[in-house]
Amino acid sequence: MKFSSALAFMAAAGAQAHYTFPKGYSTGAVSGEWEHIRTTENRYSHGPVQDVTSQAMTCYELNPGQGAPKTLSVAAGSNYTFTVDTSIGHPGPLHFYMAKVPAGNTAANFDGKGAVWFKIYQDGPSGLGTNSLKWPSDGKTEVSVRLPSCLASGEYLLRVEHIALHSASSVGGAQLYIACAQLNVTGGSGTLNTSGKLVSFPGAYKATDPGILFQLYWPLPTSYINPGPAVAACRRKEGSRKIGIMGRWRGDRG
Numbered sequence: 001m002k003f004s005s006a007l008a009f010m011a012a013a014g015a016q017a018h019y020t021f022p023k024g025y026s027t028g029a030v031s032g033e034w035e036h037i038r039t040t041e042n043r044y045s046h047g048p049v050q051d052v053t054s055q056a057m058t059c060y061e062l063n064p065g066q067g068a069p070k071t072l073s074v075a076a077g078s079n080y081t082f083t084v085d086t087s088i089g090h091p092g093p094l095h096f097y098m099a100k101v102p103a104g105n106t107a108a109n110f111d112g113k114g115a116v117w118f119k120i121y122q123d124g125p126s127g128l129g130t131n132s133l134k135w136p137s138d139g140k141t142e143v144s145v146r147l148p149s150c151l152a153s154g155e156y157l158l159r160v161e162h163i164a165l166h167s168a169s170s171v172g173g174a175q176l177y178i179a180c181a182q183l184n185v186t187g188g189s190g191t192l193n194t195s196g197k198l199v200s201f202p203g204a205y206k207a208t209d210p211g212i213l214f215q216l217y218w219p220l221p222t223s224y225i226n227p228g229p230a231v232a233a234c235r236r237k238e239g240s241r242k243i244g245i246m247g248r249w250r251g252d253r254g
């Protein structure tokens with residue numbers, strides 16, 4: 001994309017490009033809307049969270065404390081997919097975090113507060129340093145993550161987060177699109193080591209983190225550093241993916 005058409009794209013990337021994550025599935029049929037995914041505050045507006053210190057950063061819930069009516073059982077090592085209403089209309093990284101529900105709580109009533117979240121996935125762009133930067137989630141109508149086989153079995157919240165960077169060059173300009181699914185993980189080996197990798201939402205991000213306050217267009221970015229902790233992955237023999245674990249993407253040129 002030429003610089004002039006990049007500017008035209010920025011102007012076109014308006015409110016109509018906002019999105020939500022209302023449905024999900026693992027190996028079975030796609031769920032109904034907000035069935036095991038907590039209804040988000042932007043259910044109708046589709047708008048983003050822009051204050052990374054707000055309580056909305058946890059699960060962006062419309063009715064905190066209410067939970068979703070169902071909890072979906074999923075096998076460790078299988079994929080979980082959120083559907084997107086309508087599609088990932090803005091450029092930026094995709095992250096997935098999980099929180100193990102503490103004893104005495106259920107996925108339906110756990111508030112997700114405290115240093116309980118570990119990151120299981122992050123991605124970065126291709127084409128850094130060129131005028132054809134591309135993010136893996138661009139235009140997607142579904143986003144999937146492989147649930148680590150080394151999770152401990154039990155109930156979890158799975159938090160999807162897409163950070164739109166098209167207006168992120170000023171503080172508070174990044175747009176975060178968030179939702180939490182209530183999952184019951186079965187058959188996990190329980191060896192995942194999350195020591196040193198647990199964060200809270202809000203808390204994990206600052207408005208000035210380099211992956212949040214980011215100039216997407218000009219000068220052409222040559223690296224991207226994902227905000228938040230390193231990915232917590234299974235040991236290699238359990239099938240972890242090494243790509244992106246360091247959380248820094250570099251351009252081929254520049």
Ligand SMILES: *[C@@H]1O[C@H](CO)[C@@H](O)[C@H](O)[C@H]1NC(C)=O
Pocket residue numbers: 079121144145146
């Ligand atoms: C599972 O999700 C990953 C993304 O984490 C994706 O690359 C892969 O294609 C998915 N596998 C299936 C079978 O959908």
Ligand SMILES: *[C@@H]1O[C@H](CO)[C@@H](O)[C@H](O)[C@H]1NC(C)=O
Pocket residue numbers: 071072073155184185186
């Ligand atoms: C979670 O899965 C276990 C094992 O299949 C089952 O015993 C339990 O009832 C499930 N809990 C929920 C909330 O679905």
Ligand SMILES: *[C@@H]1O[C@H](CO)[C@@H](O)[C@H](O)[C@H]1NC(C)=O
Pocket residue numbers: 193194195196
């Ligand atoms: C878990 O990770 C921490 C931090 O990297 C490390 O110090 C610790 O030895 C690990 N524990 C196990 C059981 O591997």
Ligand SMILES: [Cu+2]
Pocket residue numbers: 013014015016017018019089090175
């Ligand atoms: Cu938007």
